Amino acid sequence: MEFKIDKETFSRALQKIQGIVEKRNTMPILSNVLIEAHADRIELTATDLEVGMKSSYETTVTREGRITVSAKKLYEIVKELPEEAISFATKENDWVEIRCGKAHFSIVGLSPEEFPYFPKVNEESLIRIEGALLADMIEKTAYAICFDETKYNLNGTFVKATVEDDKPILRMVATDGHRLSIAEKEFHGAVGPEMAKGVIFPKKGIFELKKICEEATTEELALGFMDNSAVIKKGNTVVVMRLVDGEFPDYTRVVPVANDKIVTVARDPFLHSLRRMSILSSEKFKGIRMEINGEQMIISSSNPELGEASEELDAAYSGPPLSIRFNAKYLLDVLAVLNESEVALVLRDELSPAIVKPAAVDGFTAVIMPMRL
Helix, strand or coil: HHHHEEEEHHHHHHHHCCCCCCCCCCHHHHEEEEEEECCCCEEEEECCCCCEEEEEEEEEEEEEEEEEEEEEHHHHHHCCCCCEEEEEEEECCCCCCCCCCCCCEEEEEEEEHHHHCCCCEEEEEHHEHHHHHHHHHHHHHHHCCCCCCHHHHCCEEEEEEEEEEEEEEEEEEEECCCCEEEEECCCCCCCCCHHCCEEEHHHHHHHHHHHHHHHHHCCEEEEECCEEEEEEEEEEEEEEECCCCCCCCCCCHHCCCCCCCCEEEEEEHHHHHHHHHHCCCCCCCCEEEEECCCCCCEEEEEEECEEEEEEEEECCCCCCEEEEEEEEHHHHHHCCCCCCCCEEEEEECCCCCEEEEECCCEEEEECCEEEEC
């Protein structure tokens, strides 16, 4: 195999797959990238058996063939090469020769025969969906994904499509048991059987999908399903991710319906006040207290090891005085993904879950468990 490619294209292609390759080295071949040279293009494939990515790039191919090499080392080499065309060729015994300007590398590869199979995708079965829409929904839910490997059915984002008032609605839900985030938006496209039932995208796949969406906010992506996997295609890149096998909990039962005390507060002052108050928090004393009375909210934190702090904020509230305590990080995570100028806290009492959402628009709901006072 032999081809020539410009440095920037090759570097960008290798950077794209760095998040996919297996880091733990359980199987050496999974830390490699499969490079295949065809008549007028090369294809790069990486997988960790959960998430796989294949991208193709037009280039000048002298000799067709395929090889696998360490994705990390190859990227580090290419990144540091001079800004000239790179010549890439295979030699005997799976060795690879890289030349660029006066630089010359010979590195060890592995036989492509060992590399896992990457499925062929039937593009006709895919639906089109806006990249910007998906990027926004992932942003608003990914922070609540559970990272406890024992709760495998929460290690991802639940994605479901329904039809409401003759409009297809896409819903994403994530929870770690302490907080829950729901984002929903209208989209243009058909609701397939998998999406209607609901599927769990793995967290690694969700973060890779977010990167693709952020690159393609003005473009549409194609989305579909095959063999218990989700398929996403954007331009010259295809991502296949194995869906999480398990039942996602009934999140509708977690969203409180009896909360009747609504506090409206400006997002920015609230966010910065929480950041200031959380400076004194620690692993042992991580709660902040909110006391709400009329048009005033007092946020305070107390840590016997460091000291105490309080701050007064303007708020709109017409109910009886209420005092409630939260983990500041949970509130900060929600406020960080909102763009609206005002947020609403929908409360019941100091022990019941709280709803946090934009004050003026629908489509996003966060539920946070309070801490005991």
